[in-house]
Amino acid sequence: MMGGGEPPPTAAAAGGPLLLGIEALTKVYPGGQRALDGVSLTVERAEVIAVVGSSGAGKSTLIRCINRLVEPTSGHVRLGGLDLVGLKRRELRAARRRIGMIFQEFNLVERLTVMENVLSGRLGFVGFLAALARRFPPQDVSGAFALLDRVGLAGFENGRADALSGGQRQRVGIARALMQDPDLLLVDEPTASLDPKTARQIMRLIRSLALERRRPALINIHDVALAQAFADRVVGLKAGRVAFDGPPQALTPEVLTEIYGVEDWSQTIRRADDDGESTQ
Amino acid sequence: MxxxxxxxxxxxxxxxxxxxxxxxxxxxxxxxxxxxxxxxxxxxxxxxxxxxxxxxxxxxxIPPDFGRWALLLDGMMESLQMALAATLAGALLAVPLGLAAARNLAPMPVYAVARGFIVLGRTLHEVIIAIFCVKLFGFGPVAGLITLGFASAVFLGKMLAEDIENVRLGPVEAIRATGAGFGQMVTYSIVPQVLARTVGVLIYRLDANVRHSTVIGIVGAGGIGQTLSASFSRYDYDFSAAILLSIIALVALGEGFSDWVRRKLR
Amino acid sequence: MSEASVAKRYPEVWRRRSPQETALGWLWTAAIALAAAWSVSALDIEWAFFADAHVQALDLVQRMWPPRWSYLPTIVRPMIETIHIATLGTAIAVVLSVPLAFLSARNTTANGLTWAIGRALLVASRSVNTVIWGLVFVAIFGPGPVAGIAAVAARSVGFLAKLMAEAIEEAERGQIEAVQATGASTAQVYLVAVLPQVMPVLIGTTIYRWDINVRESSVLGFVGAGGIGLYLYASINQFAWQQVLVVLAAILVVVLLSEALSAYVRARIT
Incomplete structure (x- = not known):
């Protein structure tokens, strides 16, 4: 898929029993705020997992503790048998290469071209000078072109990232994450900065890419309807703890009240059932 | 694929x-x-x-020679005094210059002369002005005072003129409509609009004058620069080091003070 | 009593400031006046000099006129040298300022010690005037343009690095985080995520500093650091006032042109 060299066999490719194992993950911020309080989660197959919960429930902290953009206070994060917590800088860098991340605000380097942003997914694999001269191996370049084509941005490679629309930027962000050929995709509120139609397109794209590459994707999302429509499994966080873990069909009004508090949920759940382009 | x-x-x-x-x-x-x-x-x-x-x-x-601290202190004080006096003198001169160089207040010929004066004054380096002042007023801090006062007047005049050109015209018209004269119009509609910023610029200029006061001594216009220049020509490097460190400290303090005041003003 | 409640009375005196504010205002005025008086008196001003200053000035102007234009060809080369000093000095400063900026920005420096070192270098570079740096480098390299280039570079490094460090501190976190998440090394993150964000600041301030440096270079010759200043100084010392006027005119034209060029280029790129 990346042209020449086949990626080394990973737990996912080998169909190993444990892809991602989170054990008793806890994060206490310097101010004393307990964002994560003993979260445990096991991912054993390539599925799309939606993490739902109100703002401040710890969704973003959970995702950032996995690739240690936020340093967890205690607990373990195992990726294909390797505990990421306690890795030294070099090892952490190598581990981060295996984890692709997609952001709410896209976080593209605005002043660089689309192609440079996509290729930055390979930075962990090339040296400083190659990055300086923008010289990436041929299979990386063709892989980047292929990905741009796949996300629907063929021909945009020379445009600057800040010239794109929100949906296009998120597609570049997806391409950058997949450029890493990751074992795991972390997705942080991918649709919060997008209009409803684009949001569904982006969710569909992320889901189909994760499934066709047989990689699990952990998606933070506050929109319950989108979570139900596109996830195989839903994890509900409340005050830093796992309050629900099950199939989307099991998200009853009682469960949602447990996660979010009292509200009339009938509208939300009904809307989730019809998955079409013309939702809005 | x-x-x-x-x-x-x-x-x-x-x-x-x-x-x-x-x-x-x-x-x-x-x-x-x-x-x-x-x-x-x-x-x-x-x-x-x-x-x-x-x-x-x-x-x-190394080590810097602070032994001749009396000489050092004299030079530093002289620089500081030149800077302070020049800022005040410059501020006084800048008011008429700024009014004359504001396109929306001054008649065209006055404006052209004032602008030309500002451009000329800004283009020539302080050290060049200083060397002429030394010729006219003799060696010493007076030449430095005149140099810095002139440079400050030009700088402050330019900033003031630009601020006046940017005032909102509504209040000016309103005050004019009451039948006020030119002086009344300026004090009631222009001064309130430009005062805060002008004070900020003034403080900035004081800081800039402290910097410049350390250099014009090179051509004999007084201050610590004269002491520094003399120490270099005598290969008195340990004293030069002491002077340089003192200049760095004074300028850094001046900048810190200027930043602090301007933050307070905002 | 009943009368007072019927015809409501209004105050006939209004003061914009309270008495305390007025007092404070006078206090400030007094302090400034005192500072002025102290600084002027301490300067030992010989007022006699002022008495005939205007006569002397007029005399000087008369001696300058007419300008000796035949001197112009002699100063073309030193004028070009002045621009070279400014340009090469600025170029060296740009190269040195990038690492210094990363060292002195809080979010990219390695630790407290490296930050303090970076800040100290910034302050030292910025506090010493270009001409004083010229004095130092003439003592090192001997008289000539090399000392001038070094002086311009030494003063400009701090100027450029300070503004760039501020831009680095304001760089968007998210873009940096995203590149970190790909497993990029720290150096790669700075190169790919930070540098593009601060590039406009670097380019803008470099061009701005260049035109300041042209002006600064015009006086470096006074301390022997090359350029037109040497010719101006020599002409003044020989009382060749008609030459002085030609040199002044040349400096004026070159400085104004470089200022205009700098403003034009900065307007084009932003």
Whole structure:
């Protein structure tokens, strides 16, 4: 898929029993705020997992503790048998290469071209000078072109990232994450900065890419309807703890009240059932 | 996905439009460096000889000699006094200059003369002005005071003129409509609009004058620069080091004070 | 009493400031006046000099006129040298300022010690005037343009690095985080995520500093650091006032042109 060299066999490719194992993950911020309080989660197959919960429930902290953009206070994060917590800088860098991340605000380097942003997914694999001269191996370049084509941005490679629309930027962000050929995709509120139609397109794209590459994707999302429509499994966080873990069909009004508090949920759940382009 | 159908090489778009233009720009840059270096007749041997000399000089600078602190303090005080007096003198002169150089207040001939004066004054370096002042007023801090006062008046006048040009015209018209005279119009509609910013600029200029006061002594216009220049010509490097450190401290303090006041004003 | 409640009385005196504010205002005025008086009296001003200053000035102007234009060809080369000093000095400063900026920005420096070192270098570079740096480098490299280039570079490094460090501190966190998440090394993160964000600031301030440096270079010759200043100084010392006027005119034209060029280029790129 990346042209020449086949990626080394990973737990996912080998169909190993444990892809991602989170054990008793806890994060206490310097101010004393307990964002994560003993979260445990096991991912054993390539599925799309939606993490739902109100703002401040710890969704973003959970995702950032996995690739240690936020340093967890205690607990373990195992990726294909390797505990990421306690890795030294070099090892952490190598581990981060295996984890692709997609952001709410896209976080593209605005002043660089689309192609440079996509290729930055390979930075962990090339040296400083190659990055300086923008010289990436041929299979990386063709892989980047292929990905741009796949996300629907063929021909945009020379445009600057800040010239794109929100949906296009998120597609570049997806391409950058997949450029890493990751074992795991972390997705942080991918649709919060997008209009409803684009949001569904982006969710569909992320889901189909994760499934066709047989990689699990952990998606933070506050929109319950989108979570139900596109996830195989839903994890509900409340005050830093796992309050629900099950199939989307099991998200009853009682469960949602447990996660979010009292509200009339009938509208939300009904809307989730019809998955079409013309939702809005 | 078949890798064969996608290109395997990509270069970022050129900074100067096309790749040819980028090459030309690079070539011009390289050609300029070669030309300027040959034009300057740089003696590489003498330059290389400079590095051991620099080490030697550094060795003689350490430790800095603060023994002649009385001389040092005299020079620093003189610099500070020049800066303070020049800022105040400059501020007084800047008011008429700023009014005259504001396009929306002054009649065209007055405006042209005032603007021309500002451009001339800003273009010539303080040290050049200082050397003329030394010729006219003799060696010493008076020449420095006049130099800095002149430079401050020009700078403050320019800033004031720009602020006046940017005032909102509504209040000016309103005050004019009450039948107020020119002076009343200025005090009631223009002064309130430009005062805060002008005070900020004034504080900034005081800080700038402290910096400049350390250098005009090089041509004999008083202050610590004169002491520094003398110490260098006597190869008195440990004293030079003490002076340089004092200048750095004074300027850093001045900048800190200026930043602090301007933050308070906002 | 009943009368007072019927015809409501309004105060006939209104003051914009309270008495305390007025007092404070006078206090400030007094302090400034005192500072002025102290600084002027301490300067030992010989007022006699002022008495005939205007006569002397007029005399000087008369001696300058007419300008000796035949001197112009002699100063073309030193004028070009002045521009070279400014340009090469600025170029060296740009190269040195990038690492210094990363060292002195809080979010990219390695630790407290490296930050303090970076800040100290910034302050030292910025506090010493170009001409004083010229004095130092003439002592090292001997008289000539090399000392001038070094002086311009030494003063400009701090100027450029300070503004760039501020831009680095304001760089968007998210873009940096995203590149970190790909497993890029710290150096790569700075190169790919930070540098593009601060590039406009670097380019803008470099061009701005260049035109300041042209002006600064015009006086470096006073301390022997090359350029037109040497010719101005020599002409003044020989009382060749008609030459002085030609040199002044030349400096004026070159400085104004470089200022205009700098403003034009900065307007084009932003």
């Amino acid at each position: 078949n890798a064969g159908t996608y290109p395997t090489a990509w270069r970022p778009p050129a900074f100067f439009g096309s790749r040819t233009r980028q090459r030309i720009a690079l070539f011009c840059g390289a050609a300029y460096v070669v030309w300027s270096l040959t034009d300057l007749n740089i003696d590489v041997n003498r330059m290389l000889a400079g590095f051991p000399r620099a080490l030697n000089m550094l060795a003689r600078m």
